[in-house]
Amino acid sequence: MMDETTLSLFVLSVSVALQVAAAIMAVRLIRVTGVQIAWILIACAILLMAVRRSITFFHIATGDFVHLPPLNIELVALFISFLMALGIALIRPLFSSIQQSKTLTEAREKNLMSMAQNASDGIWVAVDGLCVFANSSAIEIFGFEADDFMGRKTCDLMPFFVAHLSKKEEGSKKKRQLLDIHEILVCRKDGTQLPLEVLEAEVQWLGQSALMLTLRDVSERKSSQAKMKKLSGAVEQTGDSVFITNPSGRIEYLNPAFEAITGFKRSEAMGKTPNLLRSGRHDQAFYKKMWTMLKRGETFRGVLINRKKTGEIFYEEKTISPLKDEYGHTTHYISTGKDVTARTLSQERLEFLAYHDLLTHLPNRTLFLERLEHAIKRSRNAGDRLAVLFLDLDRFKNINDTLGHELGDQLLKVIAQHLVKCVRVGDTVARFGGDEFVILLEYSSSQADVSSIAKKLLDTLLNPIFIQDHELIVTGSLGISVFPKDGDNPNTLIKNADAAMYLAKDRGRNIYKFYSEEMGKRVFSRLTLETQLRRALxxxxxxxxxxxQIDLQEGGVSGHEALLRWDCGTSELIPPSVFIPILEETGMIVSVGEWVLKTACAQNMLWWDAGVAHTPISINLSARQFHDQDLVHKIEQILDETGLPPESLELEITESSLIEDVQKAIGIVETLSQMGVKIAIDDFGTGHSALSYLKQFKIDTLKIDKSFVSDIATDPADASIVTDIIGLAHHLDLSVIAEGVETQEQAQVLRDCHCETVQGFLYAHPLSSAQVPVFLKKVSSLI
Known part of the structure; x- marks a missing residue:
């Protein structure tokens, strides 16, 4: 057995080893964890115990057993050393866990700071109400320098928000972790106010509890919301119908105007398709074309004929646009519509009048010329013949003079109906004015076919017509020209048919004649007239x-129209209807028109200088003049030579002149308007109506032709048409002059229609330059 000394030595060795190990672990623990000074003292105590045991071990090793402590005491010391080493070994993992948690916390704080610094939103961190961090976005929001933020009180920059926090703290003492988002208004350094969206949260910031505020500038969003609110209000209050559908066409939104225009309530239309408005006036091809455009992402614009809930038809000027998301996919369709029923019906009526004779509703000269032009092209390509028949009623003037114009008009209506029944489907019967009718016969295979129809037309006139207890029998003279023998263009064919018609009259009337060389005398007479015209200037x-021109509302003369006459040495002046067409056809109208411009402008300037009149002068421009490439230069030169202000010159242009070359005409009118010259549309409604182009021209005045004025006091239809024309002009901000006013009744109707200006025999016949001053002195008594 081991003796007591050896056992003591063994116990002592183990105790020393355990104490040394405990000391080493304590030192390592201190180095790793960085614990407090108490752990240093423990380590020292263990080290001292180890030293003490080392001394005891030294005594044993040298044989000095006198100083050795008892064995039981050494065993106790051994046990204590074991417990110390065991305790330190067990504590070390705990402190390692604490160290790892601390390291993780530091990393999180570092990441939080990095994220805060790089965030696009403003980040504000405050400890005890003082700013300890603000990123660049926050600095930019408030407009301060970076150094201005550190240590600054939150309440200095965000008083409204701090007041909000105070109220929350008073209401609840519970610890706040994450609060709801709300908005505040802050004042920037430059004094401007800025709306912010704020998210508040409590965080650990560098080992301290801190309040982090995430700040987002919502001024753009606020502006967008305000715009959306304004837009929404506009859509709700606009007078135009607005509805929005999903991609399948189901209505998801409609405004009050939709209900007012269509008669369908919101509850009746929501979820339905726009088919509930279909009138059946458009075929499937129309809707297919519309949807093809929309599916391609294009906007559809057009006039739809729709039906209201009551069944009433209405015209709607419609715009339908696809709404797309950020990927370009169509999510909805928005439709806006304006009820243009009144305007459309008025335009349709005026368009009808532009192409048809007001009295008989037959095609007028414009429509006839279009059809004849088309027929010539077709016949030329097919090798066919066609015929133009010019019919003039014999002595119709006697009926008007003896029985009155009203009965004469009724007679013309009946004759028009009879003539239409005599021709084939596809042929055209037109009225050129007065008692002149022109017929186009297409697909005429032989002269015998044409003669048969011509005879049938004359025979139908011989049938008695009963009007107002009068039995009337009229005859007619008819001239015929054939394409291509007698002409290859509309004007030539009509002219030669007209010449043949006059030959028929010369041969006894109530007969028809084909154009032939026999008309040479008539042609010779015209050539003689043309020669005289060439020398007339x-x-x-x-x-x-x-x-x-009389101001109908205020009284007085508002201007004069210059009218051309020809004194060729005979007893009477030759009216323009005789020689103007020849001037136009030969091109002499350009030089004669220039003379008219110079003379009229010079005369008006003389009246200005003499104090006789300070009113504009109106001058007619022929189609050839209007399209003369030197027109603008000539007018500038004439105004410069005469000294007449441009605003004192008004040029009257026919509708047909404007539409001959629309783009060129727009440029000419624009240039003249910029000079200050006024532009008027002459004889509005008698030629090719330019309604579709009218708004494109800078026009000042519409002149209503006397054919529309003559019966306005007795014929409600005529009065209605004139009213429509005046209304259209005023809608386009144009003034109106009515020509051919001959009675007080006509003048009163025009005055009631708010027509500004009139001219006609009621007030004055055309006057010579010497008669104008005399007339102006007594004009006040005329109104």
């Missing part, structure tokens, strides 16, 4: 007369 045979 040089011989100073042209004269200008001036017809006053």
């Amino acid at each position: 040089a011989r100073q045979e042209f004269i200008l007369y001036y017809q006053p």
Whole structure:
């Protein structure tokens, strides 16, 4: 057995080893964890115990057993050393876990700071109400320098928000972890106010409890919301119908105007398709074309004929646009519509009048010329023949003079109906004015076929017509020209048919004649007239007369129209209807028109200088003049030479002149308007109506032709048409002049229609330049 000394030595060795190990572990623990000074003292105590045991071990090793402590005491010391080493070994993992948690916390705080610094939103961190961190976005929001933030009180920059926090703290003492998002208004350094969206949260910031505020500038969103609110209000209050559908066409939104226009309530239309408005006036091809455009992402614009809930038809000027998301996919369709029923019906009526005779509703000259032009092209390609028949009623003027114009008009209506029944389907019967009718016969295979129809037309006139207890029998003279023998263009064919018609009259009337060389005398007579015209300008045979234009509302003369006459040495002046067409056809109208411009402008300037009149002068421009490439230069030169202000010159242009070359005409009118010259549309409604182009021109005045004015006091239809024309003009911000006013009744109707200006025999016949001053002195008594 081991003796007591050896056992003590063994116990002592183990005790020393355990104490040394405990000391080493304590030192390592201190180095790793960085614990407090108490652990250093423990380590020292263990080390001292180890030293003490080392001394005891030294005594045993040297044989000094006198100083050795008792064995039982050494065993106790051994046990204590074991417990110390065991305790330190067990504590070390705990402190390692604490160290790892601390390291993780530091990393999180570092990441939090990095994220805060790089965040696009403003980040504000405050400890005890003082700013300890603000990223660049927050600095930019408030407009301060970076150094201005550190240590700054939160309440200095965000008083409204701090007040909000105070109320929350008073209401609840519970610890806040994450609060709801709300908005505040802050004042920037420059004094401007900025709306912010704030998210508040409590965080650990560098080992301290801190309040982190995430700040987001919502000024753009607020502006967008305000715009959306304004837009929404506009859509709700607009007078135009607005509805939005999903991609399948189901209505998801409609505004009050939709209900007012269509008669369908919101509950009746929501979830339905726009088919509930279909009138059946459009075929499937129309809707297919519309949807093809929409599916391609294009906007559809057009006029739809729809049906209201009551069944009433209405015209809607419609715009339908696809709404797309950020990926370009169509999510909805928005439709806006304006009820244009009144305007459309008025335009349709005026368009009808532009192409049809007001009295008989037959095609007028414009429509006839279009059809004849088309027929010539077709016949030329097919090798066919066609015929133009010019019919003039014999002595119709006697009926008007003896029985009155009203009965004469009724007679013309009946004759028009009879003539239409005599021709084939596809042929055209037109009225050119007065008692002149022109017929187009297409697909005419032989002269015998044409003769048969011509005879049938004349025979139908011989049938008695009963009107107002009068039995009337009229005859007619008819001239015929054939394409291509007698002409290859509309004007030539009509002219030669007209010439043949006059030959028929010369041969006894109530007969028809084909154009032939026999008409040479008539042609020769025209050539003689043309020759005389060519010398008329040089011989100073042209004269200008001036017809006053009367201000119907205020009274007085508002201007004069210059009218051309020809004094060729005979007893009477030759009216323009005789020689103007020849001037137009030969091109002499350009030089004669230039003379008219110079003479009229010079005369008006003389009246200005003499104090006689300070009113504009109106001058007609022929189609050839209007399209003369030097027109603008000539007018500028004339105004410069005469000294007449441009605003004192009004140029009257026919509708057909404007639409001959629309783009060129727009440029000419634009240039003249910029000069200050006024533009008027002459004889509105008698030619090719330019309604579709009218708004494109800078026009000042519409002149209503006398054919519309003559019966306005007795015929409600005529009065209605004139009212429509005046209304259209005023809608386009144009003034109106009515020509051919001959009675007080006509003047009163025009005055009631708010027509500004009139001219006609009621007030004055065309006057010579010497008669104008005399007339102006007594004009006040005329109104």
